[in-house]
Amino acid sequence: MxxxxxxxxxxxxxxxxxxxxxxxxxxxxxxxxxxxGMPILIENSQPTRYYVLVDETGGTLEAALEAQAEASRAEALERAREAAREMFGNNPQIEAALASQPQFSDERYLRVDVGETELEALRPYLTGGASFTAADGEHGLFAAIFLRQGADGAIEVDYWSTNLSDSNLRSQIRNSLRGHMRTQFLVDAGVNPQLIETANDLSPTVRELNAGRTGDTAEVTxxxxxxxxxxxxxxxxxxxxxxxxxxxxxxxxxxxxxxxxxxxxxxxxxxxxxxxxxxxxxxxxxxxxxxxxxxxxxxxxxxxxxxxxxxxxxxxxxxxxxxxxxxxxxxxxxxxxxxxxxxxxxxxxxxxxxxxxxxxxxxxxxxxxxxxxxxxxxxxxxxxxxxxxxxxxxxxxxxxxxxxxxxxxxxxxxxxxxxxxxxxxxxxxxxxxxxxxxxxxxxxxxxxxxxxxxxxxxxxxxxxxx
Structure with missing residues (x-):
């Protein structure tokens, strides 16, 4: 031993x-x-992406885009608030922190006006040949987005960028316009817009219950x-x-x-x-x-x-x-x-x-x-x-x-x-x-x-x- x-x-x-x-x-x-902490640090250290939006319809799609984007942000914020209430209860500090998060008030992508609306004039800003002055210095453009609508009502989006990996902005534009197109289709079919909004707010109340329990203790927390x-x-x-x-x-x-x-x-x-x-x-x-x-x-x-x-x-x-x-x-x-x-x-x-x-x-x-x-x-x-x-x-x-x-x-x-x-x-x-x-x-x-x-x-x- x-x-x-x-x-x-x-x-x-x-x-x-x-x-x-x-x-x-x-x-x-x-x-x-x-x-x-690294994913949080990476997310918070992302540079601001500047983009130009050119609405060739005269502002119709631009207004629809802003309305849909605002509705999406409000919906995401409400879902986060509900999840936070279930986990932490009603806490004003947490709700204020949620409201200030970039994913709800998306400051990663900022729209700017560089004084040009033609692709050839915007191309140097996209490729690094030209820059514009922002609040934090000189920058190039991350993307140039052109919106147009054909005679048949179909919406087309031309998304110009040299960044092939970051697709978040492109997805936001596509999803927002998709929601607008669906709503517009129902309105054209005679559906009341207020009724559409009410229908979009409908959601079931789901309770998760444990089959091995009875009474008030059955609900899973x-x-x-x-x-x-x-x-x-x-x-x-x-x-x-x-x-x-x-x-x-x-x-x-x-x-x-x-x-x-x-x-x-x-x-x-x-x-x-x-x-x-x-x-x-x-x-x-x-x-x-x-x-x-x-x-x-x-x-x-x-x-x-x-x-x-x-x-x-x-x-x-x-x-x-x-x-x-x-x-x-x-x-x-x-x-x-x-x-x-x-x-x-x-x-x-x-x-x-x-x-x-x-x-x-x-x-x-x-x-x-x-x-x-x-x-x-x-x-x-x-x-x-x-x-x-x-x-x-x-x-x-x-x-x-x-x-x-x-x-x-x-x-x-x-x-x-x-x-x-x-x-x-x-x-x-x-x-x-x-x-x-x-x-x-x-x-x-x-x-x-x-x-x-x-x-x-x-x-x-x-x-x-x-």
């Missing part, structure tokens, strides 16, 4: 005593914040959906941690074998003590990750309480979902079993290889196996009763991630117990087999060519170098 403790202690300190470990520890929350998102992020977080720590095991194992450190350890300890010590040491590293990230999350939650109180966010429901023993205990169990399975496998692979280049052949199928749960977890979130997800839950290497994502969806007890039993049995087999491979690799009785020879059909097996 002392040898196992010393190896585990050495393995743990070799990581946590370095600046790189703590920098990488802090990088995950930082990248998560960047992932959330956002608080009921919080556990679904918590389980999803827990499953993805579990995958990230396991993926990170098993790569630590692999790299350290290959480095120690290449530097003959493993041989010196074998001179004083048994191979199973080395295997167990390394697994426990890196498990302590992963526990450090969980404690630090959990502490950051707790501090973030405390810091958000004031904001949550003013916005009427369901902070109590979020904390209840995160701290629910029905999720925490399975997550802990799935992490331990998943870590032992993958950790033992990666240690065995590392013991067979002298360099990282040697490990590439064996690592490729393992990486593919580890990538599959990412897609299956997302599928389990959307369709927990999918036959593909149900079958994949019985694959022991994927069980920890998929079942964790499926737990809030009331999975049958038989399936939970069955997949867990299969996972335990397979984990025991993997740990035993990895121990055998680790001993063979550590004693140079096998290498990566030995493993490839097991799966080759008919080829002559290359003997391990002594």
């Amino acid at each position: 002392r040898a196992i403790y010393l190896i585990a202690r050495r393995e743990f300190l070799s990581y946590v005593a370095t600046w790189g470990f703590w920098l990488s520890l802090a990088s995950v929350p930082m990248f998560m914040a960047l992932g959330i 956002d608080a009921d959906k919080i556990p679904l998102f918590v389980s999803l992020f827990t499953a993805l977080g579990l995958w990230v941690i396991i993926f990170s720590v098993v790569n630590m095991l692999l790299s350290a194992m290959i480095e120690e074998k290449g530097n003959k450190i493993l041989e010196m350890m074998l001179a004083s300890t048994r191979h199973h003590e080395i295997l167990t010590g390394k697994l426990l040491g890196v498990a302590a590293v992963s526990a450090t990750l969980l404690v630090v990230w959990g502490g950051m999350g707790l501090l973030g939650t405390v810091g958000m309480q004031q904001v949550a109180a003013s916005a009427d966010m369901p902070i109590a429901e979020i904390l209840a979902a995160v701290l629910n023993p029905g999720l925490l205990l399975p997550a802990l169990g799935y992490f331990i079993i998943g870590y032992l399975m993958y950790g033992a496998l990666f240690l065995a692979i590392g013991s067979l290889c002298e360099t990282l280049q040697d490990a590439q052949t064996l690592m490729t199928p393992m990486m593919l196996i580890m990538m599959v749960p990412i897609f299956l977890v997302m599928m389990a979130f959307e369709s927990p009763d999918s036959p593909v997800v149900a079958i994949a839950s019985w694959v022991p290497l994927w069980t920890p991630f998929i079942m964790l994502a499926r737990l809030p969806h009331e999975v049958g007890m038989v399936e939970i117990l069955g997949t867990t039993a299969a996972m335990f049995a397979f984990a025991a087999f993997v740990i035993w087999g990895s121990g055998v491979l680790f001993r063979m690799g550590a004693l140079n009785q096998a290498n990566q060519d030995t493993v490839k020879g097991w799966f080759s059909l008919g080829g002559k097996k290359k003997p391990a170098e002594g």
Whole structure:
């Protein structure tokens, strides 16, 4: 036991005593914040697009375009307000923030008048050969739009621009004119315009109800959906941690074998003590990750309480979902079993290889196996009763991630117990087999060519170098 403790202690300190470990520890929350904030930053940093609109009908289509665009913005704002009321209640600050958002008062595209209405005169502004003066300096034109209407009433739009990727303005023009054409068609058919407006405002009231409940508790609220998102992020977080720590095991194992450190350890300890010590040491590293990230999350939650109180966010429901023993205990169990399975496998692979280049052949199928749960977890979130997800839950290497994502969806007890039993049995087999491979690799009785020879059909097996 002392040898196992010393190896585990050495393995743990070799990581946590370095600046790189703590920098990488802090990088995950930082990248998560960047992932959330970067789209917002990109959206808010978009340059203003200036365009010219030429209505060859004398202003009829221009007026219709402005009316339809205003109606669309008002409708989008009302939908956002309704969603905000359902989630945060009646909050004047949130409604004011919604009204000021660019997508409702679209300031990304501004119409200007450069004193020209002919295409050839406008072309230099579109291609960078000429510019006009705006409030913030000199600019070229993003687009020139020509509206015309034929004798048969058909509307044509010529959209001139050198930007081939940004289609938002073109879509806005098309959708607004489409609404105008439909309304005008009904008016020409004798329908009262007021009646058309009333018809457009008609919308059903939809309530989502849980068939497993009765009475007032049957209605599904956002608080009921919080556990679904918590389980999803827990499953993805579990995958990230396991993926990170098993790569630590692999790299350290290959480095120690290449530097003959493993041989010196074998001179004083048994191979199973080395295997167990390394697994426990890196498990302590992963526990450090969980404690630090959990502490950051707790501090973030405390810091958000004031904001949550003013916005009427369901902070109590979020904390209840995160701290629910029905999720925490399975997550802990799935992490331990998943870590032992993958950790033992990666240690065995590392013991067979002298360099990282040697490990590439064996690592490729393992990486593919580890990538599959990412897609299956997302599928389990959307369709927990999918036959593909149900079958994949019985694959022991994927069980920890998929079942964790499926737990809030009331999975049958038989399936939970069955997949867990299969996972335990397979984990025991993997740990035993990895121990055998680790001993063979550590004693140079096998290498990566030995493993490839097991799966080759008919080829002559290359003997391990002594």
